[in-house]
Amino acid sequence: MKMNGANALIQSLVDQGVDMVFGIPGGVMIPIYDALYGREDLKNMLMRHEQGAGHAADGYARATGKVGVCFATSGPGATNLVTGLANAHMDSIPVLAVTGQVRTTSLGKDAFQEADTFGITMPVTKHNFLVSDVNDVPRTIAEAMYIAQTGRPGPVLVDVPMDVSLAEVDYQPITEVKMRSYSPHIDIDEAMVEQAAALINEAKRPVLYVGGGVITSGANEELTRLSEKTHILVTNTLLGKGAISEYHPHSLGMLGMHGTAYANHAVNECDLLIAVGARFDDRVTGKLAAFAQRAKVIHIDIDPAEIDKTVQTTVPVLGDCKEALAMLVEKVQPREETDWNKKIMQWKREFALQCPANEGALQPQCVIAKISDMTKGEAIVVTDVGQNQMFSALYYSTTKPRRWLSSGGLGTMGYGFPASIGAQVGRPDLPVFCICGDGGFQMTLQELAAAVEHKLPIKIILLNNQYLGMVRQWQELFWNGRYSGVDISVQPDFKMLAEAYGAEGMRVKHPDEVDGALARAMEINDRPTLIDFQINPQENVFPMIPAGQSIEEMMVNRPKGS
Amino acid sequence: MPKLMQHTITVLVDNKPGVLARISGLFARRGFNIESLAVSITDDPTVSRMTIVASGDDSTLDQINKQTSKLIDVIKLVDYSQIPIIERELALIKVKAEPVHRAEIMQIVDIFRAKIIDISVTSFTIEVTGGLDKVDAIENLLRPYGIMEVVRTGKIAMARGAHTAI
Numbered sequence: 001m002k003m004n005g006a007n008a009l010i011q012s013l014v015d016q017g018v019d020m021v022f023g024i025p026g027g028v029m030i031p032i033y034d035a036l037y038g039r040e041d042l043k044n045m046l047m048r049h050e051q052g053a054g055h056a057a058d059g060y061a062r063a064t065g066k067v068g069v070c071f072a073t074s075g076p077g078a079t080n081l082v083t084g085l086a087n088a089h090m091d092s093i094p095v096l097a098v099t100g101q102v103r104t105t106s107l108g109k110d111a112f113q114e115a116d117t118f119g120i121t122m123p124v125t126k127h128n129f130l131v132s133d134v135n136d137v138p139r140t141i142a143e144a145m146y147i148a149q150t151g152r153p154g155p156v157l158v159d160v161p162m163d164v165s166l167a168e169v170d171y172q173p174i175t176e177v178k179m180r181s182y183s184p185h186i187d188i189d190e191a192m193v194e195q196a197a198a199l200i201n202e203a204k205r206p207v208l209y210v211g212g213g214v215i216t217s218g219a220n221e222e223l224t225r226l227s228e229k230t231h232i233l234v235t236n237t238l239l240g241k242g243a244i245s246e247y248h249p250h251s252l253g254m255l256g257m258h259g260t261a262y263a264n265h266a267v268n269e270c271d272l273l274i275a276v277g278a279r280f281d282d283r284v285t286g287k288l289a290a291f292a293q294r295a296k297v298i299h300i301d302i303d304p305a306e307i308d309k310t311v312q313t314t315v316p317v318l319g320d321c322k323e324a325l326a327m328l329v330e331k332v333q334p335r336e337e338t339d340w341n342k343k344i345m346q347w348k349r350e351f352a353l354q355c356p357a358n359e360g361a362l363q364p365q366c367v368i369a370k371i372s373d374m375t376k377g378e379a380i381v382v383t384d385v386g387q388n389q390m391f392s393a394l395y396y397s398t399t400k401p402r403r404w405l406s407s408g409g410l411g412t413m414g415y416g417f418p419a420s421i422g423a424q425v426g427r428p429d430l431p432v433f434c435i436c437g438d439g440g441f442q443m444t445l446q447e448l449a450a451a452v453e454h455k456l457p458i459k460i461i462l463l464n465n466q467y468l469g470m471v472r473q474w475q476e477l478f479w480n481g482r483y484s485g486v487d488i489s490v491q492p493d494f495k496m497l498a499e500a501y502g503a504e505g506m507r508v509k510h511p512d513e514v515d516g517a518l519a520r521a522m523e524i525n526d527r528p529t530l531i532d533f534q535i536n537p538q539e540n541v542f543p544m545i546p547a548g549q550s551i552e553e554m555m556v557n558r559p560k561g562s
Numbered sequence: 563m564p565k566l567m568q569h570t571i572t573v574l575v576d577n578k579p580g581v582l583a584r585i586s587g588l589f590a591r592r593g594f595n596i597e598s599l600a601v602s603i604t605d606d607p608t609v610s611r612m613t614i615v616a617s618g619d620d621s622t623l624d625q626i627n628k629q630t631s632k633l634i635d636v637i638k639l640v641d642y643s644q645i646p647i648i649e650r651e652l653a654l655i656k657v658k659a660e661p662v663h664r665a666e667i668m669q670i671v672d673i674f675r676a677k678i679i680d681i682s683v684t685s686f687t688i689e690v691t692g693g694l695d696k697v698d699a700i701e702n703l704l705r706p707y708g709i710m711e712v713v714r715t716g717k718i719a720m721a722r723g724a725h726t727a728i
Binding site for chain 2: 123147303307
């Protein structure tokens with residue numbers, strides 16, 4: 001069928017199963033937005049900043065498991081997307097970005113709104129394309145979608161010059177993608193699985209350390225079965241929350257810099273570390289030389305480049321986590337609880353997380369624990385970055401995969417709110433909580449307009465301490481309390497701000513108001529609710545292992561005298 | 563300090579715009595050192611072949627192989643450290659050639675089976691092909707006469723025997 005490149009692009013997306021994009025038009029995007037006009041099978045959610053579009057697509061992808069799609073125009077539109085792409089890249093999230101570009105005849109001539117999008121986004125995408133021939137549009141979209149969601153997923157960008165959008169093409173749907181240079185499927189080597197099973201059977205003090213790969217591959221049931229069959233306890237990374245229910249007695253919660261003391265003790269003393277879909281990030285390992293020193297390492301991962309990247313592996317198992325775990329469960333011997341289990345459970349009691357006493361001041365941990373109890377850990381929780389994120393990771397118990405969305409690798413302040421929009425669009429059936437600080441929220445709050453427009457009942461839990469709190473915490477603990485550049489007490493009245501956008505606004509100052517405000521937020525289903533929780537500004541996140549150090553330096557609680 | 567090794571890899575890539583930028587960007591971003599890089603198309607015009615000489619310790623070299631292989635445009639990467647190979651480099655060396663030195667320089671050129679491909683009143687331009695050691699050696703021997711300019715292609719390599727990279 002004859003159509004122009006823009007229509008071919010939109011039809012290609014529809015043929016790939018895309019029904020929602022997040023984006024903003026611009027000069028060279030007009031043909032593509034024109035092709036969207038009046039279509040019922042593919043809707044554009046108009047964001048208010050391209051960074052919001054990138055994060056919304058990311059949030060949609062994490063919540064649904066599908067590819068999140070975002071649109072932006074050339075030049076500034078594309079450069080505004082870069083943070084969203086880098087964020088998705090670091091966390092292996094399948095995102096497709098389509099950007100407009102100046103005409104091929106103007107490329108390289110410093111045309112109006114020209115930027116080298118292809119060059120700029122190369123290091124922050126899994127792959128990118130510059131389409132120079134309209135006949136390549138359908139295949140490029142099909143390949144981009146394929147690359148984004150297969151193997152280790154990641155963001156892919158397709159840059160489309162305006163004359164390509166306008167040129168005519170005879171559209172034929174692409175039904176199969178085969179690329180000679182990309183074959184993501186890995187056949188798992190059974191011999192390696194057998195070696196891994198042998199190590200597990202021999203181990204006296206094994207621990208499972210699971211990351212985002214378990215969520216991506218949908219391996220949560222296999223993981224839980226493995227843990228239950230062998231009584232091996234499980235610690236998760238920030239992105240691995242929901243891989244096993246955190247209410248499960250085998251869950252040790254998160255490990256690492258702000259991990260639970262018991263998870264970190266277990267990893268420190270284990271003789272076998274079974275890493276599944278995790279990449280030994282520095283926030284997990286701290287000082288590498290001191291990390292799990294006594295342990296042999298099994299590393300199950302789909303990306304060969306992660307094997308031996310930072311930690312030497314005893315037995316690597318390359319392939320999809322779900323397949324690998326399913327094979328492993330069959331091959332390991334059942335095992336009952338051992339003294340090692342008892343030792344860890346003893347730590348779990350000794351170092352149990354406790355909400356600090358409220359004593360009049362509102363403590364952020366208590367607000368989050370309340371949300372966890374109220375939702376039974378079944379809501380979608382989207383965090384921003386900083387103290388709010390770490391409090392949430394510790395005090396919100398996630399029970400299912402794809403219900404915990406957080407910017408891990410890049411640590412992008414401003415991620416939380418637009419990502420929660422994507423999550424709510426993708427999962428209208430679930431309550432979505434956006435837990436953020438006053439710093440991060442102000443970086444992308446313009447998306448309140450988009451959330452109000454689409455009647456999204458997101459519950460924005462603003463933990464307002466009037467500081468860039470995590471930096472303030474480091475300054476307090478490691479920089480002699482020299483609070484440089486962290487005071488953001490000059491800020492809007494967030495209740496009025498929410499109301500100005502047409503959202504519901506509330507303010508909570510006292511612990512006894514928390515329940516009522518949350519209950520009220522749960523009742524509102526036709527607009528976002530922002531609750532400005534005015535929390536204790538001095539509160540810090542503990543436990544904490546200072547950057548680059550070992551468990552020896554772990555501060556389980558606030559150091560005495562400070 | 564871990565030992566720094568030199569390491570020759572051949573990378574077959576889709577002959578597409580930007581593919582060189584992807585490889586060089588990856589090396590720069592991850593702090594991998596490129597000692598030399600030679601690129602051109604192959605008998606299949608849709609495929610380009612890069613010969614990269616990189617240096618680093620064992621774990622860096624392992625990462626170079628894995629991260630490069632991961633690029634979508636990379637069809638195949640062959641690591642030449644473990645197999646016998648033929649390696650060649652071509653250099654053009656412009657050297658001062660005063661009348662009193664011309665005979666000596668011509669003897670050196672003969673010994674190395676190099677060629678004088680251009681001549682002026684005061685200079686020779688010499689073409690030499692061989693392994694890296696040979697090119698280094700002739701360059702060193704010519705240095706006393708006054709090297710004016712050197713250009714080297716970077717190493718290209720191929721497995722010995724009937725093995726092929728493709």
